[in-house]
Structures are given as C-alpha cells and as structure tokens.
Amino acid sequence: MFKTTERSAIFPAPSGPDGVQFWHHVEHEVHWPWYYLKVVQDFGDEEMRTMLMVSTASDLADIVSARTDSVWLEEAYIVTPGSINESGSWKLESLLEVVVLRNERCFPAEVCHVVTGGQIYKLGQSPCLQSVKPQKIFDALIHLGKGENKNHHRKKGD
Numbered sequence: 001m002f003k004t005t006e007r008s009a010i011f012p013a014p015s016g017p018d019g020v021q022f023w024h025h026v027e028h029e030v031h032w033p034w035y036y037l038k039v040v041q042d043f044g045d046e047e048m049r050t051m052l053m054v055s056t057a058s059d060l061a062d063i064v065s066a067r068t069d070s071v072w073l074e075e076a077y078i079v080t081p082g083s084i085n086e087s088g089s090w091k092l093e094s095l096l097e098v099v100v101l102r103n104e105r106c107f108p109a110e111v112c113h114v115v116t117g118g119q120i121y122k123l124g125q126s127p128c129l130q131s132v133k134p135q136k137i138f139d140a141l142i143h144l145g146k147g148e149n150k151n152h153h154r155k156k157g158d
Helices: 057-065
Strands: 034-042 047-054 071-080 091-102 108-115 120-124 133-139
Touching: 034 057, 047 057, 057 091, 057 133
Parallel strands: none
Antiparallel strands: 034 047, 034 071, 071 091, 091 108, 091 133, 108 120
C-alpha cells in the first residue's frame, strides 16, 4: 500500500469531478515489492501513455481484467527490494507472470512472480501442496497489448 498525507497534496483543494489528486510524494514500505505498469489510453486520434504504481497482486489482477480495446497495458514491471531479489538494492525488472497460490479456503497464501531472466520471487507462505489452487493473474504474452486474444503468440507447449 502507498500512503501520503493531505499536506503533500499539490492542490490541497478537494479533488475534481474525476477524483484526480496530485501529490508531491507517496510513501511505501521498504519490505514489499510493487508493480510499475505502462498504461495506454486510445482516444481514437491519439494515444496517451502513463505509468501506474500498484501495490498489490489483487490490484494488478483488477487492472488486467479491466483491459479493453481503448485502455490496455503496454509494459509491466515489478520493483523489488534487495531482500527479495538478493542483490542488496532495489531492482526494476520486466514482469512475465504472476501466479497466486490459494490455500484450501481460497485465501491467497503465496504470490509467485516470474521476471525476465527466469528468476522467481515468492512472497507469502508456501501452502500445503495438496491443497494449492493456483491462479495465474498476469501473463505478459496474454495481457500486454489491446484486448484481443494474444494466445496466438504462445509457443507450442507453453
């Protein structure tokens, strides 16, 4: 989760009708990764690209499922602290897959992130393998790009 204060608001007045607020800074806990997503909005005669910071896998899943032909993800990254990526410092890496492993009650127990280079970052507690219910919430080959089905890009056997 990101946090900030009213004092860090650039325009301390109430937000506009679209709910947009601008902040000088936000704070994030140093122990957890976050997602950095390039979002494209197609207005017909032009496209606008913005970067979105997302703090949870659940929020990532919501954004992925909201993809349309006029709003989509173009790039996805995970930003990990050195304690997770074992480098001693923060890293920004291209995100290939995110899989949530759910326990017998369907609660998220572990989130697995696959990044370019094949590294896998696991967060949470490994559930009992007999009761695991995996749910792939992000796959770069499928979820990056416009809303059309991207499965034709997969290699046989993937």
